[in-house]
Amino acid sequence: MPIVEALGAVLCVAAVIVAAAGSKGDAAFGRGLLEALIVGTPIIVGVYALRAPGNARFGIALLAIGFFWSFTALGQTSASVPYTIGRLATWCVFPCVVYLLLAFPDGRIAPGLDRVVLVGMVGVLAVLFLGTAPLVEAYPPKTLWATCTTDCPANALFVLDHQPAWLPRLILVREWAVEVLWLGLFWSMWRRWRAATLLPRRAMGPVFAAGAFLGVFHIAHITYRQLGGPTDTVIALSSAWTLCIVGVCATFLLGLVRRRTMLARTLATLGAALRTSGSSAAVRNALATALRDSTIEVLFRDRGTREWRDTSGRPVVWPVSPAAGRAVTTFGAENCTVEVALVHDPALHDDPDLLDGVGGMVLAAWRHDRTIAELAGAMSDLEESRRRLTEAADIERVRIQRDLHDGAQQRLVALRIRLGLAESQLETDPAAGIVAVRELGFEAERALDQLRSLAHGVYPSLLTDHGLPDALRSLAREAPLPIRVRADDVTRHPIELESAVYFTCAEAIQNAMKHAVTASAIWVTLRQSSTALHFEVRDDGVGFVATERFGRGMRNMYDRIEAVGGNLAVEAIPGRGTLVVGSIDLH
Numbered sequence: 001m002p003i004v005e006a007l008g009a010v011l012c013v014a015a016v017i018v019a020a021a022g023s024k025g026d027a028a029f030g031r032g033l034l035e036a037l038i039v040g041t042p043i044i045v046g047v048y049a050l051r052a053p054g055n056a057r058f059g060i061a062l063l064a065i066g067f068f069w070s071f072t073a074l075g076q077t078s079a080s081v082p083y084t085i086g087r088l089a090t091w092c093v094f095p096c097v098v099y100l101l102l103a104f105p106d107g108r109i110a111p112g113l114d115r116v117v118l119v120g121m122v123g124v125l126a127v128l129f130l131g132t133a134p135l136v137e138a139y140p141p142k143t144l145w146a147t148c149t150t151d152c153p154a155n156a157l158f159v160l161d162h163q164p165a166w167l168p169r170l171i172l173v174r175e176w177a178v179e180v181l182w183l184g185l186f187w188s189m190w191r192r193w194r195a196a197t198l199l200p201r202r203a204m205g206p207v208f209a210a211g212a213f214l215g216v217f218h219i220a221h222i223t224y225r226q227l228g229g230p231t232d233t234v235i236a237l238s239s240a241w242t243l244c245i246v247g248v249c250a251t252f253l254l255g256l257v258r259r260r261t262m263l264a265r266t267l268a269t270l271g272a273a274l275r276t277s278g279s280s281a282a283v284r285n286a287l288a289t290a291l292r293d294s295t296i297e298v299l300f301r302d303r304g305t306r307e308w309r310d311t312s313g314r315p316v317v318w319p320v321s322p323a324a325g326r327a328v329t330t331f332g333a334e335n336c337t338v339e340v341a342l343v344h345d346p347a348l349h350d351d352p353d354l355l356d357g358v359g360g361m362v363l364a365a366w367r368h369d370r371t372i373a374e375l376a377g378a379m380s381d382l383e384e385s386r387r388r389l390t391e392a393a394d395i396e397r398v399r400i401q402r403d404l405h406d407g408a409q410q411r412l413v414a415l416r417i418r419l420g421l422a423e424s425q426l427e428t429d430p431a432a433g434i435v436a437v438r439e440l441g442f443e444a445e446r447a448l449d450q451l452r453s454l455a456h457g458v459y460p461s462l463l464t465d466h467g468l469p470d471a472l473r474s475l476a477r478e479a480p481l482p483i484r485v486r487a488d489d490v491t492r493h494p495i496e497l498e499s500a501v502y503f504t505c506a507e508a509i510q511n512a513m514k515h516a517v518t519a520s521a522i523w524v525t526l527r528q529s530s531t532a533l534h535f536e537v538r539d540d541g542v543g544f545v546a547t548e549r550f551g552r553g554m555r556n557m558y559d560r561i562e563a564v565g566g567n568l569a570v571e572a573i574p575g576r577g578t579l580v581v582g583s584i585d586l587h
């Protein structure tokens with residue numbers, strides 16, 4: 001971009017210097033100013049248009065035309081060849097403006113009338129203008145492009161002894177052709193403005209108005225000269241339509257700035273409406289208001305069911321077949337997964353920046369709402385998991401209280417009573433009292449053993465003393481079904497993590513022994529990486545059909561692993577066994 005800007009500035013300055021240096025007296029300033037406007041305006045607008053991807057093609061066209069128009073400065077030179085090049089370049093100015101009016105704002109020529117007008121203009125330029133250059137003995141003197149009067153250089157392309165007598169009639173024909181092409185251009189601009197959506201229409205408005213003024217002054221100039229009007233009036237009309245060329249290029253900038261401003265304002269309004277919308281229907285209404293399209297529809301793809309629905313929640317058959325006069329545009333992730341579709345007016349395709357912006361905002365709003373819903377579901381699941389953990393803890397506490405009451409507490413109460421009896425015997429029968437005290441010692445040992453057993457019911461002693469692999473191997477030795485335990489480089493971890501894995505594996509083993517009646521063995525694998533502890537319990541039993549409803553044991557497995565930040569998955573295929581796989585992050 002800086003190189004283009006520097007090159008444009010150099011060409012503009014050089015053209016101004018050449019044009020001003022070749023002019024005489026007071027005409028030097030006016031000729032230099034005209035050259036600065038004719039060359040500098042399209043270059044400045046082209047540089048601005050390049051900043052927007054949707055207008056880059058039009059920006060390149062403006063830059064190329066601005067560079068080409070710098071050759072018009074050669075019309076002020078005194079040498080025959082450069083002077084001829086300069087005069088021929090002025091003939092190309094008008095066709096270039098026609099192309100810009102047809103290509104605004106995206107740089108593309110629409111098929112149909114627009115291409116017919118452009119091809120007609122190129123044909124008239126090639127055949128009736130440039131094609132007649134070898135027949136013109138001298139170019140018209142004293143114009144805005146060449147201020148010479150009687151001392152103008154000769155036409156370097158002239159190949160005859162004298163100018164043909166029929167050439168004025170041919171010039172008259174080409175001027176009529178230009179007027180007919182102007183009528184076609186008028187109709188093209190009106191038709192495109194009427195068919196455009198809101199943003200392109202407001203951007204085209206000032207441009208097409210300036211183009212209309214240009215056409216009116218050009219036709220008036222041609223007609224008045226054909227009717228033999230005064231020379232000063234003809235020159236004034238010529239000056240007017242020439243300056244209108246500068247005005248058209250300036251309105252290109254005005255239209256692009258206005259379009260970009262309105263695009264930002266429309267997207268900001270839409271964004272504010274989407275932020276406050278609470279439903280899919282509200283999103284559709286916000287789009288209809290922002291785009292002024294009451295029939296626009298938004299389709300969403302559900303991530304879970306993969307089905308398409310409209311904003312009313314009704315299912316939609318995909319791919320959708322739009323009604324006549326409607327178009328469908330899809331939006332989705334980078335992996336080509338389509339998530340949102342807009343059914344809209346086909347004219348919206350003429351404004352890709354607006355369509356992409358609207359689609360991106362709707363897609364972001366849809367993903368935001370979906371994330372909020374998933375988060376709410378996750379919070380509900382977390383609350384349910386916490387409730388089950390609390391319930392399990394309460395059940396465990398009741399069990400411990402029952403065991404204490406029915407076991408250790410009763411034994412200790414009995415021990416206290418027998419201590420009182422032994423005390424009485426020591427006073428009345430010391431020998432019998434000593435025997436009773438000795439028996440109380442054995443009773444105390446049994447009470448301690450019962451308390452130890454109760455404590456081991458919370459955390460197995462092998463788990464707390466030796467770790468997870470040894471605890472699972474001990475569990476495997478007591479099972480009636482062969483259980484093969486494999487542990488690879490498993491180290492010690494916090495007891496809450498080890499106990500979660502232990503009790504989950506124990507529950508999976510118990511489920512396998514209970515339900516996998518045809519299983520020949522159970523395989524338990526522990527594996528530790530640098531970031532996680534992995535485990536799996538597998539059997540070769542009958543398997544089962546997985547459902548979303550789990551029993552208490554299965555829910556406890558999920559709750560235990562999720563409580564320590566892990567993940568658990570159960571894979572079951574009827575006739576091929578069951579696999580319980582889990583992992584816990586170690587960081």
